[in-house]
Amino acid sequence: MSILSAEDRNRLIVAATEAKEFSYSPYSRFRVGAALLSTDGKIIKGANIENASYGGAICAERTAIVKAASEGIRSFVGLAVTSDVASSIAPCGICRQVLREFCALDMPVLLVPADYPQPGAEGDGGILDTTLEGLLPHSFGPEHLELPRQS
Amino acid sequence: MSILSAEDRNRLIVAATEAKEFSYSPYSRFRVGAALLSTDGKIIKGANIENASYGGAICAERTAIVKAASEGIRSFVGLAVTSDVASSIAPCGICRQVLREFCALDMPVLLVPADYPQPGAEGDGGILDTTLEGLLPHSFGPEHLELPRQS
Amino acid sequence: MSILSAEDRNRLIVAATEAKEFSYSPYSRFRVGAALLSTDGKIIKGANIENASYGGAICAERTAIVKAASEGIRSFVGLAVTSDVASSIAPCGICRQVLREFCALDMPVLLVPADYPQPGAEGDGGILDTTLEGLLPHSFGPEHLELPRQS
Amino acid sequence: MSILSAEDRNRLIVAATEAKEFSYSPYSRFRVGAALLSTDGKIIKGANIENASYGGAICAERTAIVKAASEGIRSFVGLAVTSDVASSIAPCGICRQVLREFCALDMPVLLVPADYPQPGAEGDGGILDTTLEGLLPHSFGPEHLELPRQS
Numbered sequence: 001m002s003i004l005s006a007e008d009r010n011r012l013i014v015a016a017t018e019a020k021e022f023s024y025s026p027y028s029r030f031r032v033g034a035a036l037l038s039t040d041g042k043i044i045k046g047a048n049i050e051n052a053s054y055g056g057a058i059c060a061e062r063t064a065i066v067k068a069a070s071e072g073i074r075s076f077v078g079l080a081v082t083s084d085v086a087s088s089i090a091p092c093g094i095c096r097q098v099l100r101e102f103c104a105l106d107m108p109v110l111l112v113p114a115d116y117p118q119p120g121a122e123g124d125g126g127i128l129d130t131t132l133e134g135l136l137p138h139s140f141g142p143e144h145l146e147l148p149r150q151s
Numbered sequence: 152m153s154i155l156s157a158e159d160r161n162r163l164i165v166a167a168t169e170a171k172e173f174s175y176s177p178y179s180r181f182r183v184g185a186a187l188l189s190t191d192g193k194i195i196k197g198a199n200i201e202n203a204s205y206g207g208a209i210c211a212e213r214t215a216i217v218k219a220a221s222e223g224i225r226s227f228v229g230l231a232v233t234s235d236v237a238s239s240i241a242p243c244g245i246c247r248q249v250l251r252e253f254c255a256l257d258m259p260v261l262l263v264p265a266d267y268p269q270p271g272a273e274g275d276g277g278i279l280d281t282t283l284e285g286l287l288p289h290s291f292g293p294e295h296l297e298l299p300r301q302s
Numbered sequence: 303m304s305i306l307s308a309e310d311r312n313r314l315i316v317a318a319t320e321a322k323e324f325s326y327s328p329y330s331r332f333r334v335g336a337a338l339l340s341t342d343g344k345i346i347k348g349a350n351i352e353n354a355s356y357g358g359a360i361c362a363e364r365t366a367i368v369k370a371a372s373e374g375i376r377s378f379v380g381l382a383v384t385s386d387v388a389s390s391i392a393p394c395g396i397c398r399q400v401l402r403e404f405c406a407l408d409m410p411v412l413l414v415p416a417d418y419p420q421p422g423a424e425g426d427g428g429i430l431d432t433t434l435e436g437l438l439p440h441s442f443g444p445e446h447l448e449l450p451r452q453s
Numbered sequence: 454m455s456i457l458s459a460e461d462r463n464r465l466i467v468a469a470t471e472a473k474e475f476s477y478s479p480y481s482r483f484r485v486g487a488a489l490l491s492t493d494g495k496i497i498k499g500a501n502i503e504n505a506s507y508g509g510a511i512c513a514e515r516t517a518i519v520k521a522a523s524e525g526i527r528s529f530v531g532l533a534v535t536s537d538v539a540s541s542i543a544p545c546g547i548c549r550q551v552l553r554e555f556c557a558l559d560m561p562v563l564l565v566p567a568d569y570p571q572p573g574a575e576g577d578g579g580i581l582d583t584t585l586e587g588l589l590p591h592s593f594g595p596e597h598l599e600l601p602r603q604s
């Protein structure tokens with residue numbers, strides 16, 4: 001796993017928490033904030049933006065990724081995700097797949113509880129530290145589309 | 152239909168064309184750029200960001216909308232969309248639905264050909280001028296979810 | 303517009319109503335049923351299947367289309383959609399787009415109120431009769447991906 | 454992990470391979486077939502159904518799930534997935550998320566190479582044997598939406 005500095009960890013946690021304020025989630029009432037740290041040190045924030053047609057919802061993580069990618073930022077060193085619940089909520093599978101397109105499998109992912117830092121929690125105040133591969137093993141990616149077909 | 156000033160039309164056309172440069176479309180090789188104009192005069196750009204799992208693709212129009220909404224910008228007065236083809240390409244249905252959540256039905260939508268302004272074209276150099284309702288009649292929106300159920 | 307016989311209209315309305323019973327919609331509590339009539343006379347039913355990650359929801363119309371297409375049925379002459387509300391609820395934009403791949407623009411679409419037939423309603427008991435093009439004007443389809451790029 | 458009988462494994466492998474024949478994948482030219490085995494012994498097949506708007510694509514696994522769920526079948530004991538490539542291709546994240554709604558985390562998932570059985574391959578002819586949890590650790594599911602919000 002790549003290592004984030006304490007400062008970068010903190011920047012990501014703060015940014016994800018700020019990002020959550022702009023969640024548009026009238027249907028789920030489940031606010032999520034996400035923040036990406038790019039290789040060149042920029043923070044890109046995202047929040048979940050829901051839709052009356054539920055399938056049109058775009059989560060916080062995907063909002064952050066397309067925001068970055070559409071501004072030419074496509075190399076990342078870390079992701080933090082937070083919500084309003086006192087657990088480490090993980091990205092949905094859709095977001096894991098979209099992250100896979102641009103992020104290395106060993107990119108650190110911080111799943112941050114709403115009440116971070118939790119007193120007495122193990123590790124860093126209740127954060128679940130994982131990686132993209134920790135969330136999406138045996139992933140499907142661009143290289144698979146290049147494989148020769150047998151028929 | 153609301154009316155855009157010539158200056159605002161021009162800002163949208165230029166911004167959509169610039170946005171297209173950041174398209175990530177290795178699978179379709181179909182670059183799209185979009186630009187929204189917010190009620191308070193801001194331009195928000197988006198490009199299509201594709202994914203190896205084709206279903207994970209997010210179009211230019213949705214990228215622009217979630218970028219804006221996740222920064223607290225949720226009121227818009229116009230949209231322009233352009234691509235690399237010499238026709239006025241319209242948003243897909245998915246994007247029409249996501250726009251519906253935040254945009255008025257009479258919001259102007261400019262569908263801009265790649266070679267705008269087209270010499271000798273009718274109207275404004277080949278632009279197809281429409282509205283959100285012109286693209287999504289009988290639309291499904293947040294108010295329908297509130298209707299009383301019969302069973 | 304193509305014309306459906308009274309018998310085919312009735313088959314579609316009955317099937318969409320039956321299909322609704324299998325809706326999985328614990329999040330929206332908005333049940334939808336859809337039915338397609340294939341060119342060779344088969345009825346294919348669909349219901350909306352939601353997901354905890356709201357974006358993973360698949361509507362009734364798309365369920366019907368992928369069910370048919372994955373069984374080799376790809377030519378259709380009509381669609382009916384119904385819900386639990388006393389209005390003619392129209393497909394979301396996502397479904398309109400997915401229908402576009404397989405259905406002719408003039409394919410009849412029947413939007414059926416929950417309490418059909420509504421006494422005293424205009425036309426056929428409160429049904430809103432439209433077509434795919436009536437729901438998705440200026441549509442984006444397979445042929446656009448074939449257009450030459452200008453750059 | 455739950456255990457599938459040799460007969461059930463075989464039924465799933467054969468069904469996924471058959472399902473692939475109905476793939477509609479003119480854009481990716483990447484055919485995928487999937488098959489689910491329900492608790493009451495039914496096989497439900499799915500194929501990937503793509504769309505000119507790439508984001509409208511629905512994969513084989515999701516096709517199978519919505520087909521089953523919309524017919525009232527919502528309890529499953531196994532899944533097999535196959536494609537046209539000589540590797541064990543895994544479901545995309547979107548499909549993992551949609552499977553999560555209905556399938557137990559320990560449900561067996563068989564990732565079957567196109568040239569199964571591969572001579573000399575380890576295990577069962579080149580199949581990668583995993584589970585839903587093996588594909589979607591730390592998953593997000595319906596129970597998380599029920600958690601109390603902190604603000």
Ligand SMILES: [Zn+2]
Pocket residue numbers: 059060061062091092093094095096355
């Ligand atoms: Zn997500």
Ligand SMILES: [Zn+2]
Pocket residue numbers: 210211212213242243244245246247506
């Ligand atoms: Zn679109």
Ligand SMILES: [Zn+2]
Pocket residue numbers: 053361362363364393394395396397398
């Ligand atoms: Zn829909």
Ligand SMILES: [Zn+2]
Pocket residue numbers: 204512513514515544545546547548549
């Ligand atoms: Zn998939």
